[in-house]
Amino acid sequence: MKTVITPKMLPGSRSSELLQNPDRGFRLEVYLNVASNKGIYEYADWNAIDALKHEVSLYREEQPTIAQVYFYLTDYRDRPLDQTAFQNMQAYFDAINQLHLKALLRFAYVWDDANPTRQAATLSMMKTHLQQLAPFLQKNRAAIYALQAGMIGAWGEWAFRSRERIDETELLKSLLVNTPDDLKIQVRYLNIKNRNLNVDDAVSLSRIGFHDDFLIGIPHIWNTAGKNEKSSEYQQLLRDSKQTLVDGEMSWFWANPIYLKTPFIDPVMMVNRLVKGSFTTFSLAHNYQEGETGSFTSTTWKNELKRAGVSEEELPSGGSLAEWKDVPITPQILHDHHWPFQESWFVDEKQKPIQRNYFEYIRDYLGYRISVKSIAYGPKTDIVQVILRNDGFAAPLGLDRISLMVIGQSHQTLGEANIPKASLVSGQDVSFVVPIQRGQTPISLGILLRATNGETARVANLAEFADGINWFAFS
Structure with a gap:
């Protein structure tokens, strides 16, 4: 399944x-x-x-x-x-x-x-x-x-x-x-x-x-x-x-x-x-x-x-x-103008509404704002499919590298894929495939967004952030 x-x-x-x-x-x-x-x-x-x-x-x-x-x-x-x-x-x-x-x-x-x-x-x-x-x-x-x-x-x-x-x-x-x-x-x-x-x-x-x-x-x-x-x-x-x-x-x-x-x-x-x-x-x-x-x-x-x-x-x-x-x-203003945003930006951790202003919107959405929409894999396939979305104003073209890595049960790397930066255009869901070793069970996905000076970026998800990598567990 x-x-x-x-x-x-x-x-x-x-x-x-x-x-x-x-x-x-x-x-x-x-x-x-x-x-x-x-x-x-x-x-x-x-x-x-x-x-x-x-x-x-x-x-x-x-x-x-x-x-x-x-x-x-x-x-x-x-x-x-x-x-x-x-x-x-x-x-x-x-x-x-x-x-x-x-x-x-x-x-x-x-x-x-x-x-x-x-x-x-x-x-x-x-x-x-x-x-x-x-x-x-x-x-x-x-x-x-x-x-x-x-x-x-x-x-x-x-x-x-x-x-x-x-x-x-x-x-x-x-x-x-x-x-x-x-x-x-x-x-x-x-x-x-x-x-x-x-x-x-x-x-x-x-x-x-x-x-x-x-x-x-x-x-x-x-x-x-x-x-x-x-x-x-x-x-x-x-x-x-x-x-x-x-x-x-x-x-x-x-x-x-x-x-x-x-x-x-x-x-x-x-x-x-x-x-x-x-x-x-x-x-x-x-x-x-x-x-x-x-x-x-x-x-x-x-x-x-x-x-x-x-x-x-x-x-x-x-x-x-x-x-x-x-x-x-407000969300309605953003929808009416067709400006990109995440619905979760308007709520706190308890899902209660929070007020937002134009200064905050510019601050938070200039450039890129990448999130993971979904991660999919099956026991009879040798790929992991990842859908990313950029809700910022622009593609992350200034970054040096964006890559996906799939980790197995023995903490070994099962597969990696580099993501073309220009593909992450504003306001679109984009699908990527990571080929993995046949017969192996993936346990986590890592996403690295690295700048030329070695600094790294967080995605706009609730994810573990360790050693500059955003981690998502498969269970």
């Missing part, structure tokens, strides 16, 4: 157990001046590693596992990197590893956007630096979640005028050549990919991801594919995003009344964008609590408001992410 096991889902009261899952979720934003070993902006007088640790302390409750790391090469804009630069960068990565973080890495030159050409480097020097950085990136590959193209313009964001001063095709090719083959490179705008790579260069195209900035709910010209949601470019972005890593950040909180004429961003519009865009990571530094944490923008918002003709009284008391903690979300 065929045996079918239906594992229990993780109750919503235990959602915090999944926050440490790697390669997904909320992220930090930190900076290193590679010449001085100091921070930038509000951390200009800080040792950069101390600043990193301080940022981690500010967001202990959110437990981010990824930090967007800006390495500013400003002092080397007209000369090669020296030993000091590499010592400072390596020390920073050592700290990243000690803190069990991964870096969403970006190299940039211009931090003073008021004088962008003064700090800019030439294409020749950028290529020299990338060639120098190649061994360093390979050495630290395990601690890098993704690389953002960077280099060009203020903050390495490829602003339009800065792109006109550089042969961006040459730079993108240099980025691809001098970085590990399995490392995704996120670009700021879709047309960076479309204009600079040949349509038949499948390998290079597959490495391109996106970082979509200035997300304010409504489409904006500064978004990755512009503001026309009906355009072919926008539709391409949605398709391409399903097969790559996508990062996002909102505007600063003080920009809300300038660009939206409202204190806060609409959470429904934002979640819809995150779901449709298959977002894997999202900034905690923007539109949350930057007014309290002393972000560099807090020193300039008064001038920004004056230029826009907005009074200080119209400034919101805090960021949209904080506001969304008070905006309820």
